[in-house]
Amino acid sequence: MAYFEYMPGATAVGLTFNGGVVIASERRIAYGNFLVSKSTKKTFSITDYVGAACAGLVADMQILTLQMIALAKIRKLNIKREIPPNSLAKMMSSLMYERRYFPLLTQVIVGGVVGKPEIYTLDPLGSVLPDDYAAVGTGAEMALGVMDNDFKEGMEEKEAVNLALKAIRSAIMRDTASGDGVDVMVIDKKGSREFTEKS
Amino acid sequence: MLPAAAGYDRAITVFSPDGRLYQVEYAIETVRRGTIAVGIRSKDGVVLAVEEKPRKLQSNDVTQKIFQVDDHIGIAAAGYIPDARSQVDNARFFSQSNRLIYDEPVEVETVAKHLADQCQQFTQYAGVRPFGVALIISGVDQHGSTLYLTDPSGTYIPYEAVAIGSGSDQVTDFLEKNYKPDMSIEDASALATASIYLASDEKQGVKHIKMSHVKKDTKKLTKIQEKEIEKYASVALQKYKIDKPDA
Numbered sequence: 001m002a003y004f005e006y007m008p009g010a011t012a013v014g015l016t017f018n019g020g021v022v023i024a025s026e027r028r029i030a031y032g033n034f035l036v037s038k039s040t041k042k043t044f045s046i047t048d049y050v051g052a053a054c055a056g057l058v059a060d061m062q063i064l065t066l067q068m069i070a071l072a073k074i075r076k077l078n079i080k081r082e083i084p085p086n087s088l089a090k091m092m093s094s095l096m097y098e099r100r101y102f103p104l105l106t107q108v109i110v111g112g113v114v115g116k117p118e119i120y121t122l123d124p125l126g127s128v129l130p131d132d133y134a135a136v137g138t139g140a141e142m143a144l145g146v147m148d149n150d151f152k153e154g155m156e157e158k159e160a161v162n163l164a165l166k167a168i169r170s171a172i173m174r175d176t177a178s179g180d181g182v183d184v185m186v187i188d189k190k191g192s193r194e195f196t197e198k199s
Numbered sequence: 200m201l202p203a204a205a206g207y208d209r210a211i212t213v214f215s216p217d218g219r220l221y222q223v224e225y226a227i228e229t230v231r232r233g234t235i236a237v238g239i240r241s242k243d244g245v246v247l248a249v250e251e252k253p254r255k256l257q258s259n260d261v262t263q264k265i266f267q268v269d270d271h272i273g274i275a276a277a278g279y280i281p282d283a284r285s286q287v288d289n290a291r292f293f294s295q296s297n298r299l300i301y302d303e304p305v306e307v308e309t310v311a312k313h314l315a316d317q318c319q320q321f322t323q324y325a326g327v328r329p330f331g332v333a334l335i336i337s338g339v340d341q342h343g344s345t346l347y348l349t350d351p352s353g354t355y356i357p358y359e360a361v362a363i364g365s366g367s368d369q370v371t372d373f374l375e376k377n378y379k380p381d382m383s384i385e386d387a388s389a390l391a392t393a394s395i396y397l398a399s400d401e402k403q404g405v406k407h408i409k410m411s412h413v414k415k416d417t418k419k420l421t422k423i424q425e426k427e428i429e430k431y432a433s434v435a436l437q438k439y440k441i442d443k444p445d446a
Contacts, residue, residue, distance in 0.1 A: 079306060081342070084303065086302050087302050087303050090300070090301060090302035091300065091301065094300060
């Protein structure tokens with residue numbers, strides 16, 4: 001299928017720590033041997049307290065997150081409180097499962113803090129898998145290898161950010177589809193902050 | 200001039216020249232003539248109480264006017280009760296849909312608004328009649344214990360304590376005088392029982408009283424047994440002296 005020419009690789013990770021979550025993704029977009037972009041953001045802020053990181057077709061992840069941001073705004077107005085991550089993950093899952101036979105080709109990590117820190121992984125058909133840490137994309141195996149080794153429950157924020165960076169950097173070293181720096185989003189009960197690191 | 204409504208009460212979708220929808224007002228009158236239903240918020244949950252007058256040989260173990268909608272939500276009705284059943288069916292389906300879409304228990308306000316929207320539609324479409332029932336929708340959700348009232352016009356209003364049905368004006372005065380926000384659920388239940396006595400011809404016994412709680416700690420609707428209602432009744436009779444004509 002012609003699709004796969006436009007299916008860039010990627011690495012995105014998410015992990016929980018004591019009081020928050022870290023979501024991170026690298027910044028490369030490559031169509032085959034052609035490196036299209038070295039500064040693509042694949043982490044998205046959906047509400048002040050929930051974010052997402054994606055791998056897959058860029059158009060699909062952008063449409064999905066923009067729709068989610070819109071739906072989240074309406075939902076929040078209706079319920080007059082923050083939307084918990086499980087609820088946002090489920091809403092996203094419904095959008096994806098609706099397209100069961102013509103799916104959005106993207107994998108997503110949803111993470112946030114409303115009450116307690118939570119991470120969910122979604123596949124293109126919309127399965128919702130809760131996790132303490134997760135990775136998606138062509139570099140996921142490498143990133144997971146690192147996190148399987150180093151992840152501990154109840155880490156401090158700094159430790160968690162470093163682990164996310166280490167996981168993505170490890171993937172970047174062996175996955176040609178990933179590279180060009182790392183976008184990091186940290187979410188805790190005070191809200192979310194974003195910054196970019198070199199790979 | 201034709202009698203009062205001058206034909207404007209024939210179609211529900213037509214305003215009278217003085218801006219009234221007679222059919223909707225008649226529906227609200229149906230509620231006013233129904234048997235009393237009371238809802239009270241307390242610091243550790245909500246109380247629903249209704250009066251039911253079963254015939255001597257009627258099986259009295261099934262409550263006709265208090266309905267469970269979801270684990271954490273109950274509805275008490277006054278007016279034309281078969282209409283309440285239809286609305287409750289709708290609310291049950293809506294609650295489960297909401298859970299499927301958002302992966303969390305539906306909020307009381309969301310259910311109240313949904314039912315009120317339904318009522319509103321039935322004031323605007325030709326060929327239908329408005330619901331002849333008002334509902335007290337109560338439960339414990341993400342915002343704590345919550346109580347809403349919907350009526351046939353499609354209004355929905357949050358309350359601390361509310362009474363609907365015949366005698367509700369008197370009971371509302373009584374509640375306004377005696378309700379305290381920091382009441383325990385036991386105190387609120389006694390107050391609810393007193394409210395039923397106030398509106399009812401029966402000033403003793405509990406055969407005509409049905410009650411349910413949704414407690415904050417369990418977030419589950421539970422039916423209150425006759426024995427327990429008797430306890431609330433004895434407290435109520437002592438505390439509020441409702442057997443006197445104007446308490």
